[in-house]
Amino acid sequence: MDQLTQPTQLSEEAILEVLKQFITEVIGQEFVEDLDITPQSSFTKDLEMDSIEIVAFSEKVKAHFGKDIDFTGWLSNMDLDEIINLNLGDITKYIQSCL
Amino acid sequence: MSKFLFVVPPFFGHISPTLSVGATLIGRGHQVTWVGIQEIAAEHIPAGGRFIVPHAELEEHLPEIRRILKRQDDGPNISGAETLKLALEETYMPFCRFIMKGLERIADEFQPDVIVNDCITFAGAICAYNKGIPYVTTTPVPPDVGGDAMSAPKVHAWWVRNILELQQSFGIYASTAIVNSGELNLVFTSQEFAAIAQPPEYMKFVGPVKGRPNNTPFDWERLEKAVGPKVYVSLGTLLVDIRKDFFSKLIAAFADEPLTIVAATSPDIFEQWPDNFIVQGYVPQTQLIAKMDAVICHGGFNTVNDTFMNGLPMLITPIAYDHFHTASLIEKAGCGIKLRYKRLRVNDLKAAMWEILRNPQYRSAAAHIRDTYIQAGGNDKAVEYLETFAASKRLVAF
Numbered sequence: 001m002d003q004l005t006q007p008t009q010l011s012e013e014a015i016l017e018v019l020k021q022f023i024t025e026v027i028g029q030e031f032v033e034d035l036d037i038t039p040q041s042s043f044t045k046d047l048e049m050d051s052i053e054i055v056a057f058s059e060k061v062k063a064h065f066g067k068d069i070d071f072t073g074w075l076s077n078m079d080l081d082e083i084i085n086l087n088l089g090d091i092t093k094y095i096q097s098c099l
Numbered sequence: 100m101s102k103f104l105f106v107v108p109p110f111f112g113h114i115s116p117t118l119s120v121g122a123t124l125i126g127r128g129h130q131v132t133w134v135g136i137q138e139i140a141a142e143h144i145p146a147g148g149r150f151i152v153p154h155a156e157l158e159e160h161l162p163e164i165r166r167i168l169k170r171q172d173d174g175p176n177i178s179g180a181e182t183l184k185l186a187l188e189e190t191y192m193p194f195c196r197f198i199m200k201g202l203e204r205i206a207d208e209f210q211p212d213v214i215v216n217d218c219i220t221f222a223g224a225i226c227a228y229n230k231g232i233p234y235v236t237t238t239p240v241p242p243d244v245g246g247d248a249m250s251a252p253k254v255h256a257w258w259v260r261n262i263l264e265l266q267q268s269f270g271i272y273a274s275t276a277i278v279n280s281g282e283l284n285l286v287f288t289s290q291e292f293a294a295i296a297q298p299p300e301y302m303k304f305v306g307p308v309k310g311r312p313n314n315t316p317f318d319w320e321r322l323e324k325a326v327g328p329k330v331y332v333s334l335g336t337l338l339v340d341i342r343k344d345f346f347s348k349l350i351a352a353f354a355d356e357p358l359t360i361v362a363a364t365s366p367d368i369f370e371q372w373p374d375n376f377i378v379q380g381y382v383p384q385t386q387l388i389a390k391m392d393a394v395i396c397h398g399g400f401n402t403v404n405d406t407f408m409n410g411l412p413m414l415i416t417p418i419a420y421d422h423f424h425t426a427s428l429i430e431k432a433g434c435g436i437k438l439r440y441k442r443l444r445v446n447d448l449k450a451a452m453w454e455i456l457r458n459p460q461y462r463s464a465a466a467h468i469r470d471t472y473i474q475a476g477g478n479d480k481a482v483e484y485l486e487t488f489a490a491s492k493r494l495v496a497f
Contacts, residue, residue: 031442044178048441050423051179079253083180 039089104211106223153201306475335399398422412461
Protein backbone atom coordinates (compact mmCIF):
# COMPACT_ATOMS: atom_id res chain seq x y z
CA MET A 1 0.00 0.00 0.00
CA ASP A 2 1.10 3.52 -0.68
CA GLN A 3 1.70 5.55 2.43
CA LEU A 4 0.02 8.88 2.93
CA THR A 5 3.02 11.17 3.22
CA GLN A 6 3.37 14.43 5.09
CA PRO A 7 2.76 16.46 2.00
CA THR A 8 3.36 20.02 3.09
CA GLN A 9 7.10 19.45 3.21
CA LEU A 10 7.30 18.13 -0.31
CA SER A 11 9.30 20.04 -2.88
CA GLU A 12 8.56 19.88 -6.60
CA GLU A 13 11.61 17.65 -7.03
CA ALA A 14 10.33 15.21 -4.43
CA ILE A 15 6.90 15.10 -6.05
CA LEU A 16 8.49 14.56 -9.45
CA GLU A 17 10.44 11.57 -8.13
CA VAL A 18 7.23 9.99 -6.88
CA LEU A 19 5.49 10.68 -10.18
CA LYS A 20 8.36 9.09 -12.10
CA GLN A 21 7.87 5.96 -10.05
CA PHE A 22 4.12 5.94 -10.79
CA ILE A 23 4.77 6.43 -14.50
CA THR A 24 7.13 3.47 -14.50
CA GLU A 25 4.53 1.33 -12.75
CA VAL A 26 1.78 2.39 -15.14
CA ILE A 27 3.48 2.20 -18.51
CA GLY A 28 6.09 -0.46 -17.73
CA GLN A 29 9.81 -0.40 -17.04
CA GLU A 30 10.87 -1.32 -20.61
CA PHE A 31 8.95 1.62 -22.10
CA VAL A 32 10.33 4.08 -19.55
CA GLU A 33 13.93 3.08 -20.22
CA ASP A 34 13.93 4.87 -23.56
CA LEU A 35 12.47 8.02 -22.02
CA ASP A 36 14.24 10.85 -20.29
CA ILE A 37 11.56 11.93 -17.84
CA THR A 38 11.89 15.60 -16.89
CA PRO A 39 9.48 18.37 -15.84
CA GLN A 40 9.31 19.25 -19.54
CA SER A 41 8.10 15.78 -20.58
CA SER A 42 4.77 16.06 -22.34
CA PHE A 43 2.18 13.88 -20.70
CA THR A 44 0.45 12.79 -23.90
CA LYS A 45 3.22 13.23 -26.48
CA ASP A 46 6.36 11.96 -24.73
CA LEU A 47 4.83 9.58 -22.21
CA GLU A 48 2.06 8.64 -24.68
CA MET A 49 -0.39 7.80 -21.94
CA ASP A 50 -3.82 6.68 -23.08
CA SER A 51 -6.98 7.21 -21.08
CA ILE A 52 -6.71 3.90 -19.22
CA GLU A 53 -3.15 4.69 -18.18
CA ILE A 54 -4.15 8.19 -17.13
CA VAL A 55 -6.86 6.77 -14.86
CA ALA A 56 -4.39 4.28 -13.35
CA PHE A 57 -1.87 7.08 -12.81
CA SER A 58 -4.54 9.28 -11.27
CA GLU A 59 -5.51 6.52 -8.81
CA LYS A 60 -1.91 6.24 -7.69
CA VAL A 61 -1.64 10.00 -7.25
CA LYS A 62 -4.79 9.99 -5.12
CA ALA A 63 -3.69 7.05 -3.01
CA HIS A 64 -0.34 8.65 -2.33
CA PHE A 65 -0.99 12.38 -2.03
CA GLY A 66 -4.55 12.34 -0.76
CA LYS A 67 -7.99 11.77 -2.14
CA ASP A 68 -8.69 15.48 -2.53
CA ILE A 69 -6.50 15.51 -5.58
CA ASP A 70 -8.97 15.22 -8.44
CA PHE A 71 -6.47 14.71 -11.19
CA THR A 72 -8.90 13.45 -13.85
CA GLY A 73 -11.37 16.19 -12.95
CA TRP A 74 -8.59 18.76 -13.37
CA LEU A 75 -7.72 17.27 -16.77
CA SER A 76 -11.31 17.19 -17.96
CA ASN A 77 -11.56 20.95 -17.47
CA MET A 78 -8.79 21.62 -19.94
CA ASP A 79 -9.16 22.61 -23.54
CA LEU A 80 -7.39 20.71 -26.30
CA ASP A 81 -4.30 22.90 -26.43
CA GLU A 82 -3.87 22.70 -22.67
CA ILE A 83 -4.05 18.91 -22.88
CA ILE A 84 -1.60 18.82 -25.78
CA ASN A 85 0.88 21.09 -23.97
CA LEU A 86 0.50 19.55 -20.53
CA ASN A 87 3.86 18.50 -19.09
CA LEU A 88 4.99 16.75 -15.96
CA GLY A 89 6.05 20.06 -14.36
CA ASP A 90 2.43 21.31 -14.62
CA ILE A 91 1.22 18.19 -12.87
CA THR A 92 3.82 18.57 -10.13
CA LYS A 93 2.71 22.17 -9.55
CA TYR A 94 -0.94 21.14 -9.52
CA ILE A 95 -0.31 18.47 -6.89
CA GLN A 96 1.70 20.90 -4.80
CA SER A 97 -1.12 23.44 -4.96
CA CYS A 98 -3.53 20.84 -3.58
CA LEU A 99 -1.39 19.85 -0.63
CA MET B 100 -36.80 4.99 -58.85
CA SER B 101 -34.60 7.50 -57.06
CA LYS B 102 -31.28 9.23 -57.56
CA PHE B 103 -28.74 8.91 -54.76
CA LEU B 104 -25.59 11.03 -54.50
CA PHE B 105 -22.94 9.67 -52.10
CA VAL B 106 -20.34 12.13 -50.81
CA VAL B 107 -17.21 10.42 -49.51
CA PRO B 108 -13.77 11.28 -48.07
CA PRO B 109 -10.49 10.03 -49.58
CA PHE B 110 -10.29 7.16 -47.05
CA PHE B 111 -11.17 3.75 -48.39
CA GLY B 112 -12.52 2.44 -45.08
CA HIS B 113 -15.23 5.10 -45.30
CA ILE B 114 -15.87 4.65 -49.03
CA SER B 115 -16.07 0.86 -49.04
CA PRO B 116 -19.47 0.35 -47.34
CA THR B 117 -21.03 3.03 -49.55
CA LEU B 118 -19.86 1.13 -52.64
CA SER B 119 -21.56 -2.00 -51.32
CA VAL B 120 -24.83 -0.23 -50.54
CA GLY B 121 -24.58 1.67 -53.85
CA ALA B 122 -24.21 -1.58 -55.79
CA THR B 123 -27.39 -2.95 -54.21
CA LEU B 124 -29.25 0.30 -54.99
CA ILE B 125 -28.13 0.12 -58.62
CA GLY B 126 -29.25 -3.52 -58.74
CA ARG B 127 -32.72 -2.36 -57.73
CA GLY B 128 -32.85 0.18 -60.52
CA HIS B 129 -31.81 3.38 -58.75
CA GLN B 130 -29.27 5.84 -60.13
CA VAL B 131 -26.17 6.23 -57.99
CA THR B 132 -23.29 8.69 -58.22
CA TRP B 133 -20.35 9.22 -55.86
CA VAL B 134 -18.43 12.44 -55.35
CA GLY B 135 -14.97 12.39 -53.78
CA ILE B 136 -11.78 14.43 -53.79
CA GLN B 137 -9.61 11.57 -54.99
CA GLU B 138 -10.15 8.91 -57.67
CA ILE B 139 -10.54 5.29 -56.61
CA ALA B 140 -9.53 2.22 -58.61
CA ALA B 141 -12.04 1.60 -61.40
CA GLU B 142 -12.62 -2.01 -60.34
CA HIS B 143 -14.13 -0.82 -57.05
CA ILE B 144 -16.87 1.24 -58.69
CA PRO B 145 -20.08 -0.79 -59.06
CA ALA B 146 -21.19 -1.36 -62.66
CA GLY B 147 -23.71 1.27 -63.63
CA GLY B 148 -22.49 3.76 -61.01
CA ARG B 149 -20.31 6.82 -61.53
CA PHE B 150 -17.55 8.10 -59.26
CA ILE B 151 -16.89 11.76 -59.97
CA VAL B 152 -13.93 13.80 -58.79
CA PRO B 153 -14.51 17.46 -59.70
CA HIS B 154 -10.93 17.98 -60.86
CA ALA B 155 -11.48 21.44 -62.34
CA GLU B 156 -12.74 22.91 -59.07
CA LEU B 157 -10.23 20.98 -56.97
CA GLU B 158 -7.17 21.89 -58.97
CA GLU B 159 -6.23 25.00 -56.96
CA HIS B 160 -6.33 22.90 -53.76
CA LEU B 161 -4.24 19.98 -55.02
CA PRO B 162 -0.97 20.75 -53.17
CA GLU B 163 -2.91 21.24 -49.95
CA ILE B 164 -4.91 18.01 -50.46
CA ARG B 165 -1.67 16.08 -51.01
CA ARG B 166 -0.14 17.61 -47.90
CA ILE B 167 -3.17 16.74 -45.77
CA LEU B 168 -3.24 13.16 -47.03
CA LYS B 169 0.46 12.75 -46.23
CA ARG B 170 -0.14 14.29 -42.82
CA GLN B 171 -2.43 11.36 -41.91
CA ASP B 172 0.70 9.20 -41.56
CA ASP B 173 1.54 11.22 -38.44
CA GLY B 174 -1.49 9.76 -36.65
CA PRO B 175 0.43 7.00 -34.86
CA ASN B 176 3.09 9.44 -33.63
CA ILE B 177 0.91 12.10 -32.05
CA SER B 178 -1.26 12.10 -28.96
CA GLY B 179 -5.00 11.46 -28.87
CA ALA B 180 -5.70 15.15 -28.28
CA GLU B 181 -3.61 16.06 -31.30
CA THR B 182 -5.31 13.50 -33.54
CA LEU B 183 -8.64 15.15 -32.70
CA LYS B 184 -7.26 18.47 -33.90
CA LEU B 185 -5.66 16.84 -36.92
CA ALA B 186 -8.97 15.20 -37.80
CA LEU B 187 -11.33 18.14 -37.43
CA GLU B 188 -9.26 21.27 -38.05
CA GLU B 189 -6.65 19.94 -40.45
CA THR B 190 -8.61 17.31 -42.38
CA TYR B 191 -12.44 17.28 -42.26
CA MET B 192 -12.96 21.05 -42.37
CA PRO B 193 -10.50 21.85 -45.18
CA PHE B 194 -11.77 18.90 -47.25
CA CYS B 195 -15.29 20.24 -46.80
CA ARG B 196 -14.25 23.65 -48.12
CA PHE B 197 -12.27 22.21 -51.05
CA ILE B 198 -15.01 19.95 -52.40
CA MET B 199 -17.98 22.29 -51.99
CA LYS B 200 -17.78 24.14 -55.31
CA GLY B 201 -17.47 20.99 -57.40
CA LEU B 202 -20.04 19.16 -55.31
CA GLU B 203 -22.61 21.92 -55.79
CA ARG B 204 -22.11 21.80 -59.56
CA ILE B 205 -22.50 18.00 -59.62
CA ALA B 206 -25.60 18.18 -57.40
CA ASP B 207 -27.13 20.73 -59.79
CA GLU B 208 -26.39 18.53 -62.78
CA PHE B 209 -27.41 15.19 -61.22
CA GLN B 210 -30.44 16.50 -59.30
CA PRO B 211 -30.35 13.79 -56.61
CA ASP B 212 -33.45 12.89 -54.61
CA VAL B 213 -31.24 12.05 -51.65
CA ILE B 214 -27.67 13.00 -50.73
CA VAL B 215 -25.85 10.41 -48.62
CA ASN B 216 -22.91 11.98 -46.80
CA ASP B 217 -20.26 10.01 -44.99
CA CYS B 218 -20.08 11.04 -41.31
CA ILE B 219 -16.79 12.97 -41.68
CA THR B 220 -17.62 14.40 -45.09
CA PHE B 221 -19.54 17.43 -43.94
CA ALA B 222 -19.79 18.96 -47.41
CA GLY B 223 -22.51 16.50 -48.39
CA ALA B 224 -24.77 17.57 -45.54
CA ILE B 225 -24.07 21.28 -45.95
CA CYS B 226 -24.70 21.17 -49.70
CA ALA B 227 -27.93 19.19 -49.16
CA TYR B 228 -29.12 21.58 -46.43
CA ASN B 229 -28.51 24.64 -48.59
CA LYS B 230 -30.22 23.15 -51.63
CA GLY B 231 -33.14 21.70 -49.68
CA ILE B 232 -32.23 18.14 -50.67
CA PRO B 233 -33.03 15.42 -48.08
CA TYR B 234 -29.88 13.80 -46.71
CA VAL B 235 -28.81 10.67 -44.93
CA THR B 236 -25.48 9.97 -43.21
CA THR B 237 -23.36 6.80 -43.32
CA THR B 238 -21.13 5.92 -40.37
CA PRO B 239 -18.63 3.12 -41.01
CA VAL B 240 -17.38 2.75 -37.43
CA PRO B 241 -19.30 2.37 -34.16
CA PRO B 242 -20.02 5.92 -33.02
CA ASP B 243 -18.26 6.92 -29.83
CA VAL B 244 -21.31 8.50 -28.22
CA GLY B 245 -20.18 10.51 -25.23
CA GLY B 246 -16.69 9.05 -25.58
CA ASP B 247 -13.61 9.74 -23.50
CA ALA B 248 -12.05 12.54 -25.44
CA MET B 249 -15.24 14.42 -26.12
CA SER B 250 -16.55 14.16 -22.58
CA ALA B 251 -14.28 17.02 -21.48
CA PRO B 252 -16.59 20.05 -21.68
CA LYS B 253 -14.05 22.37 -23.28
CA VAL B 254 -13.11 19.78 -25.89
CA HIS B 255 -16.75 19.24 -26.74
CA ALA B 256 -17.26 23.01 -26.94
CA TRP B 257 -14.28 23.26 -29.31
CA TRP B 258 -15.81 20.65 -31.60
CA VAL B 259 -19.21 22.34 -31.67
CA ARG B 260 -17.70 25.81 -32.16
CA ASN B 261 -15.70 24.64 -35.17
CA ILE B 262 -18.67 22.90 -36.75
CA LEU B 263 -20.95 25.93 -36.25
CA GLU B 264 -18.30 28.24 -37.74
CA LEU B 265 -17.93 25.94 -40.72
CA GLN B 266 -21.69 25.90 -41.22
CA GLN B 267 -21.84 29.70 -40.94
CA SER B 268 -19.12 30.07 -43.56
CA PHE B 269 -21.60 28.39 -45.93
CA GLY B 270 -24.48 30.60 -44.80
CA ILE B 271 -26.09 28.18 -42.33
CA TYR B 272 -26.95 29.82 -39.02
CA ALA B 273 -28.54 26.80 -37.32
CA SER B 274 -27.79 26.67 -33.60
CA THR B 275 -26.84 22.98 -33.76
CA ALA B 276 -24.64 20.86 -35.96
CA ILE B 277 -26.32 19.76 -39.19
CA VAL B 278 -23.26 18.02 -40.66
CA ASN B 279 -24.71 14.60 -39.84
CA SER B 280 -28.31 13.78 -40.69
CA GLY B 281 -30.81 14.04 -37.86
CA GLU B 282 -33.25 11.92 -39.89
CA LEU B 283 -31.32 8.79 -40.86
CA ASN B 284 -27.81 7.68 -39.98
CA LEU B 285 -26.83 4.22 -41.22
CA VAL B 286 -24.21 2.58 -39.02
CA PHE B 287 -22.39 -0.46 -40.41
CA THR B 288 -22.21 -2.52 -37.26
CA SER B 289 -24.73 -4.03 -34.85
CA GLN B 290 -26.27 -2.10 -32.00
CA GLU B 291 -25.04 -4.72 -29.56
CA PHE B 292 -21.43 -4.48 -30.74
CA ALA B 293 -21.61 -0.67 -30.71
CA ALA B 294 -22.83 -0.99 -27.09
CA ILE B 295 -25.28 1.88 -27.40
CA ALA B 296 -28.24 0.96 -25.24
CA GLN B 297 -30.56 3.75 -26.32
CA PRO B 298 -29.53 5.15 -29.66
CA PRO B 299 -31.30 8.19 -31.07
CA GLU B 300 -34.24 7.30 -33.32
CA TYR B 301 -32.41 8.27 -36.53
CA MET B 302 -29.47 5.95 -35.86
CA LYS B 303 -29.99 2.60 -37.63
CA PHE B 304 -27.57 -0.27 -37.19
CA VAL B 305 -27.55 -2.32 -40.39
CA GLY B 306 -24.44 -4.42 -39.71
CA PRO B 307 -21.65 -5.04 -42.22
CA VAL B 308 -22.50 -4.70 -45.89
CA LYS B 309 -21.09 -6.93 -48.62
CA GLY B 310 -19.25 -5.72 -51.66
CA ARG B 311 -18.29 -7.30 -54.93
CA PRO B 312 -16.02 -10.35 -54.77
CA ASN B 313 -12.31 -9.62 -54.62
CA ASN B 314 -10.55 -11.88 -57.12
CA THR B 315 -6.97 -11.04 -56.18
CA PRO B 316 -4.90 -14.21 -56.74
CA PHE B 317 -3.59 -16.03 -53.68
CA ASP B 318 -1.48 -19.14 -53.09
CA TRP B 319 -4.34 -21.23 -51.68
CA GLU B 320 -2.30 -24.44 -51.98
CA ARG B 321 0.37 -23.13 -49.68
CA LEU B 322 -2.31 -22.17 -47.21
CA GLU B 323 -3.80 -25.68 -47.34
CA LYS B 324 -0.43 -27.15 -46.36
CA ALA B 325 0.12 -24.64 -43.56
CA VAL B 326 0.64 -26.07 -40.07
CA GLY B 327 -1.20 -25.22 -36.89
CA PRO B 328 -3.79 -22.48 -36.38
CA LYS B 329 -3.90 -19.82 -39.09
CA VAL B 330 -3.80 -16.18 -38.08
CA TYR B 331 -4.55 -13.34 -40.48
CA VAL B 332 -2.77 -10.01 -39.94
CA SER B 333 -3.73 -6.71 -41.52
CA LEU B 334 -2.79 -3.11 -40.87
CA GLY B 335 -5.21 -1.85 -43.49
CA THR B 336 -4.40 0.56 -46.25
CA LEU B 337 -3.10 3.47 -44.17
CA LEU B 338 -0.29 3.60 -41.62
CA VAL B 339 2.56 2.88 -44.02
CA ASP B 340 5.40 4.12 -41.84
CA ILE B 341 5.00 1.75 -38.94
CA ARG B 342 4.80 -1.52 -40.85
CA LYS B 343 8.41 -2.54 -40.35
CA ASP B 344 8.32 -2.00 -36.61
CA PHE B 345 4.98 -3.79 -36.23
CA PHE B 346 5.97 -6.85 -38.27
CA SER B 347 9.38 -7.08 -36.54
CA LYS B 348 7.51 -7.68 -33.32
CA LEU B 349 5.22 -10.23 -34.93
CA ILE B 350 8.23 -12.10 -36.29
CA ALA B 351 9.90 -12.05 -32.87
CA ALA B 352 6.71 -13.38 -31.30
CA PHE B 353 5.61 -16.01 -33.82
CA ALA B 354 8.53 -17.16 -36.00
CA ASP B 355 9.11 -20.19 -33.76
CA GLU B 356 5.53 -20.90 -32.78
CA PRO B 357 3.47 -23.78 -34.20
CA LEU B 358 1.08 -21.54 -36.13
CA THR B 359 0.90 -19.86 -39.52
CA ILE B 360 0.70 -16.12 -40.02
CA VAL B 361 -0.94 -14.79 -43.18
CA ALA B 362 0.07 -11.15 -43.46
CA ALA B 363 -1.45 -8.63 -45.82
CA THR B 364 1.53 -6.35 -46.30
CA SER B 365 4.12 -5.70 -48.97
CA PRO B 366 6.78 -8.45 -48.55
CA ASP B 367 9.61 -6.05 -49.42
CA ILE B 368 9.85 -4.57 -45.91
CA PHE B 369 12.14 -7.51 -45.01
CA GLU B 370 14.58 -9.49 -47.14
CA GLN B 371 13.47 -12.71 -45.59
CA TRP B 372 10.38 -13.81 -43.73
CA PRO B 373 10.12 -16.86 -41.44
CA ASP B 374 8.80 -20.04 -43.11
CA ASN B 375 5.52 -19.87 -41.22
CA PHE B 376 4.68 -16.39 -42.57
CA ILE B 377 2.71 -16.14 -45.83
CA VAL B 378 3.05 -12.55 -46.99
CA GLN B 379 1.32 -10.75 -49.85
CA GLY B 380 0.63 -7.06 -50.50
CA TYR B 381 -2.97 -7.27 -51.69
CA VAL B 382 -5.08 -10.25 -50.69
CA PRO B 383 -8.64 -11.46 -51.20
CA GLN B 384 -9.37 -10.62 -47.57
CA THR B 385 -12.96 -11.80 -47.28
CA GLN B 386 -12.23 -15.24 -48.75
CA LEU B 387 -9.01 -15.52 -46.73
CA ILE B 388 -10.51 -14.68 -43.35
CA ALA B 389 -13.08 -17.43 -43.86
CA LYS B 390 -10.20 -19.94 -43.66
CA MET B 391 -8.53 -18.44 -40.57
CA ASP B 392 -8.65 -19.24 -36.84
CA ALA B 393 -7.98 -15.72 -35.52
CA VAL B 394 -7.12 -12.20 -36.70
CA ILE B 395 -4.62 -9.57 -35.60
CA CYS B 396 -5.37 -6.01 -36.65
CA HIS B 397 -5.15 -2.43 -35.42
CA GLY B 398 -8.87 -1.80 -35.58
CA GLY B 399 -9.60 -0.77 -39.16
CA PHE B 400 -13.29 -1.32 -39.35
CA ASN B 401 -13.57 -3.33 -42.57
CA THR B 402 -11.23 -5.95 -41.11
CA VAL B 403 -13.08 -5.88 -37.79
CA ASN B 404 -16.35 -6.56 -39.63
CA ASP B 405 -14.85 -9.34 -41.79
CA THR B 406 -13.45 -10.96 -38.65
CA PHE B 407 -16.67 -11.08 -36.65
CA MET B 408 -18.75 -11.92 -39.72
CA ASN B 409 -16.71 -15.15 -39.62
CA GLY B 410 -17.05 -15.53 -35.86
CA LEU B 411 -13.29 -15.31 -35.28
CA PRO B 412 -11.59 -13.93 -32.17
CA MET B 413 -9.34 -10.89 -32.59
CA LEU B 414 -6.14 -9.60 -31.10
CA ILE B 415 -6.48 -5.86 -31.59
CA THR B 416 -3.50 -3.52 -31.37
CA PRO B 417 -5.00 -0.02 -31.47
CA ILE B 418 -2.70 2.67 -32.82
CA ALA B 419 -4.63 5.92 -33.24
CA TYR B 420 -7.94 7.54 -34.13
CA ASP B 421 -11.05 5.43 -33.48
CA HIS B 422 -9.04 2.22 -32.95
CA PHE B 423 -9.16 2.65 -29.17
CA HIS B 424 -12.91 2.88 -29.11
CA THR B 425 -13.22 -0.21 -31.31
CA ALA B 426 -10.74 -2.05 -29.08
CA SER B 427 -12.76 -1.23 -25.98
CA LEU B 428 -15.91 -2.58 -27.68
CA ILE B 429 -14.12 -5.82 -28.53
CA GLU B 430 -13.03 -6.25 -24.93
CA LYS B 431 -16.54 -5.44 -23.73
CA ALA B 432 -18.04 -8.03 -26.08
CA GLY B 433 -15.41 -10.57 -24.97
CA CYS B 434 -14.51 -11.49 -28.55
CA GLY B 435 -10.85 -10.53 -28.39
CA ILE B 436 -7.92 -9.07 -26.48
CA LYS B 437 -6.50 -5.58 -26.76
CA LEU B 438 -2.78 -4.89 -26.73
CA ARG B 439 -1.97 -1.26 -27.30
CA TYR B 440 0.48 -0.84 -30.18
CA LYS B 441 2.66 1.63 -28.25
CA ARG B 442 3.10 -0.86 -25.42
CA LEU B 443 3.43 -3.99 -27.50
CA ARG B 444 5.64 -6.58 -25.82
CA VAL B 445 6.65 -9.72 -27.68
CA ASN B 446 5.75 -11.99 -24.74
CA ASP B 447 2.33 -10.38 -24.34
CA LEU B 448 1.66 -10.87 -28.05
CA LYS B 449 2.49 -14.53 -27.79
CA ALA B 450 0.47 -15.08 -24.63
CA ALA B 451 -2.58 -13.18 -25.91
CA MET B 452 -2.52 -15.04 -29.22
CA TRP B 453 -2.52 -18.47 -27.59
CA GLU B 454 -5.17 -17.34 -25.13
CA ILE B 455 -7.64 -16.36 -27.87
CA LEU B 456 -6.82 -19.52 -29.87
CA ARG B 457 -7.15 -21.94 -26.95
CA ASN B 458 -9.82 -20.41 -24.75
CA PRO B 459 -13.14 -21.10 -26.51
CA GLN B 460 -14.95 -18.22 -24.80
CA TYR B 461 -13.46 -15.69 -27.26
CA ARG B 462 -14.66 -17.67 -30.23
CA SER B 463 -18.14 -18.10 -28.84
CA ALA B 464 -18.39 -14.38 -28.05
CA ALA B 465 -17.26 -13.67 -31.64
CA ALA B 466 -19.91 -16.08 -32.95
CA HIS B 467 -22.50 -14.17 -30.97
CA ILE B 468 -21.38 -10.87 -32.55
CA ARG B 469 -21.65 -12.58 -35.95
CA ASP B 470 -25.28 -13.41 -35.14
CA THR B 471 -26.04 -9.79 -34.23
CA TYR B 472 -24.36 -8.67 -37.48
CA ILE B 473 -26.48 -11.03 -39.56
CA GLN B 474 -29.68 -10.03 -37.75
CA ALA B 475 -28.90 -6.36 -38.46
CA GLY B 476 -29.75 -7.03 -42.08
CA GLY B 477 -26.78 -5.76 -44.12
CA ASN B 478 -27.22 -4.45 -47.66
CA ASP B 479 -30.92 -5.23 -47.93
CA LYS B 480 -31.77 -3.46 -44.70
CA ALA B 481 -29.63 -0.43 -45.61
CA VAL B 482 -31.36 -0.17 -48.98
CA GLU B 483 -34.79 -0.62 -47.39
CA TYR B 484 -34.09 2.35 -45.09
CA LEU B 485 -32.83 4.44 -48.01
CA GLU B 486 -35.81 3.62 -50.24
CA THR B 487 -38.29 4.30 -47.44
CA PHE B 488 -36.55 7.59 -46.73
CA ALA B 489 -36.58 8.64 -50.38
CA ALA B 490 -40.27 7.66 -50.73
CA SER B 491 -41.28 9.61 -47.61
CA LYS B 492 -39.50 12.70 -48.93
CA ARG B 493 -41.21 12.37 -52.29
CA LEU B 494 -44.59 12.34 -50.52
CA VAL B 495 -43.68 15.50 -48.64
CA ALA B 496 -42.67 17.16 -51.88
CA PHE B 497 -46.09 16.61 -53.43
